[in-house]
Amino acid sequence: xxxxxxxxxxxxxxxxxxxxxxxxxxxxxxxxxxxxxxxxxxxxxxxxxxxxxxxxxxxxxxxxxxxxxxxxxxxxxxxxxxxxxxxxxxxxxxxxxxxxxxxxxxxxxxxxxxxxxxxxxxxxxxxxxxxxxxxxxxxxxxxxxxxxxxxxxxxxxxxxxxxxxxxxxxxxxxxxxxxxxxxx
Amino acid sequence: xxxxxxxxxxxxxxxxxxxxxxxxxxxxxxxxxxxxxxxxxxxxxxxxxxxxxxxxxxxxxxxxxxxxxxxxxxxxxxxxxxxxxxxxxxxxxxxxxxxxxxxxxxxxxxxxxxxxxxxxxxxxxxxxxxxxxxxxxxxxxxxxxxxxxxxxxxxxxxxxxxxxxxxxxxxxxxxxxxxxxxxx
DNA sequence: CGAGGTGATGAGACCGTGTCTCATCAACGT
DNA sequence: ACGTTGATGAGACACGGTCTCATCACCTCG
Numbered sequence: 001x002x003x004x005x006x007x008x009x010x011x012x013x014x015x016x017x018x019x020x021x022x023x024x025x026x027x028x029x030x031x032x033x034x035x036x037x038x039x040x041x042x043x044x045x046x047x048x049x050x051x052x053x054x055x056x057x058x059x060x061x062x063x064x065x066x067x068x069x070x071x072x073x074x075x076x077x078x079x080x081x082x083x084x085x086x087x088x089x090x091x092x093x094x095x096x097x098x099x100x101x102x103x104x105x106x107x108x109x110x111x112x113x114x115x116x117x118x119x120x121x122x123x124x125x126x127x128x129x130x131x132x133x134x135x136x137x138x139x140x141x142x143x144x145x146x147x148x149x150x151x152x153x154x155x156x157x158x159x160x161x162x163x164x165x166x167x168x169x170x171x172x173x174x175x176x177x178x179x180x181x182x183x184x
Numbered sequence: 185x186x187x188x189x190x191x192x193x194x195x196x197x198x199x200x201x202x203x204x205x206x207x208x209x210x211x212x213x214x215x216x217x218x219x220x221x222x223x224x225x226x227x228x229x230x231x232x233x234x235x236x237x238x239x240x241x242x243x244x245x246x247x248x249x250x251x252x253x254x255x256x257x258x259x260x261x262x263x264x265x266x267x268x269x270x271x272x273x274x275x276x277x278x279x280x281x282x283x284x285x286x287x288x289x290x291x292x293x294x295x296x297x298x299x300x301x302x303x304x305x306x307x308x309x310x311x312x313x314x315x316x317x318x319x320x321x322x323x324x325x326x327x328x329x330x331x332x333x334x335x336x337x338x339x340x341x342x343x344x345x346x347x348x349x350x351x352x353x354x355x356x357x358x359x360x361x362x363x364x365x366x367x368x
Numbered sequence: 369c370g371a372g373g374t375g376a377t378g379a380g381a382c383c384g385t386g387t388c389t390c391a392t393c394a395a396c397g398t
Numbered sequence: 399a400c401g402t403t404g405a406t407g408a409g410a411c412a413c414g415g416t417c418t419c420a421t422c423a424c425c426t427c428g
Contacts, residue, residue, distance in 0.1 A: 020383090020385090033387095033408075034406055036386065069366065107296060108292045108295070111296045115298075131365075133358055134365045136328065140324050140328065141366070144320065148317075174317055176366065176367075178318040181315075182322055184256075215378055215379080216378095217416095220415065220416075221377080224415090371428085372426090372428105374424085375424085376422090377420100377423100379419085381417085381418085383416085384413105384415085386411100386412090387411080388412105389409090389411105390407105390410105391408080391409105393404105393405090393406080393407100394404090398400085
C-alpha cells in the first residue's frame, strides 16, 4: 500500500510524531479522509495486519497433536505464524523498530498488540485443556519467542541462519531452558 | 486529587471514551487547561503514579541478598512494591479495571505501563548479574505476579486472606510451579 | 502598609486526530 | 444511454493537547 510506504518513509525522515496524516496522504497522492478509510487511526498504518498473527498462532496451537505439551503447541503456533511472513517483511521490521524507538505513541500500540497476541495464545491453549496459570505463562513465552525470533531473523538478513521459524523455535527453546535458572 | 475522582466517577457513569476532559475538569471545578497542568494526557489521570512502581520494584530487587535467586530477588521487589499500597488503592483497583474493560485506549496505556514495569525489573535483574534471557523471563513472571496478586487483593476486600505482599508472592510461586508443566 | 515576586488558575487561540456528510467521478452491467 | 457501485475529495465538526497572555491569591521584603 502506498500509504504504508509513505508513512514509513516520512517517519524515517522526520520521526513519526512530527509526521501528520495529511503529509502521509499527500505523499501517497491521496487525502486525509481517504487515509482514514483504509486505517482506523494513524498508528495502525504501521501495525496493520496483526490481528491475522493472532489468528495464525491460535490456529497452529489448535492444530497441534493431542499429546503435545503446552510449549510444543506454542511451537506449532510459531511455525504457522512464521510461514506467513514474506521477505518483504524482513526489511520492514527494522524500519518499523526504528520508528517505534522514537515514539511512545507507537510503543503503546506495540504493547497492546503484544497483549492481544498473548491473549489469543492463552485462549487457544486453554481450549486445549491447558490449565491456568500454565496457559498464561506459555502464552507469554510465546510472545517473547515471536519478538526475539523475528528480531534475529531481521538482523541476519543476508547470511541465512535458517528461516524465521527456526529462529522463533530456537528463541522459545532458550526461554524454556532459562526457566530452570530462575531459582528454587 | 479531585480530578482523579471526577474522572473515575464520570467513566463509571458514561464510560471513559464518552467522557471529555472538559467534563472532568468542570466536575472538579476546574478548566481543561488546568487539567493538562496536572496530567500530561487524558489517560494518565487514571494511571498516574506508576513510574514509582517501577522504581520500587527495582529498588527491592537491587536490595535482595547477594545469594538470592532471580525469583527470590523478584519476590523481594514485590514486597517493596506491596508495602507502598494503601487501603484506598484497594478500592480504586476494581473501578479502574472496570473503566479499562470498556476502553481500548486505556488498555493500550495499561499495556505500556506493564511493559515499562517489566523493563525496569529486567534491568534491575541484569544489574544483579542475571543473564539473558533469564532476566527477561523473571521480569515477565514478576509482572504477571503483580497483576494477579493485586487483582486477588482487591477481590478479597473484606475477608482478609493476607496482605498484598502475600498475594503477590503466592501468585509468583504458582507461576514458578507452573513452569514445570510447560513441557519437555 | 505597599511593592514586587511566585504559583496556580482561567481564557482563548491554535494545530492535529478522527468522524461525518455530501458531492464527484470512473467502472461496470444492463 | 442509464443506474449502480465503489473509491475519492471537500469541508465541517468535536475532541485532545499545546501555547500564550492575563488574573488573582499569597508571600516576603523593605
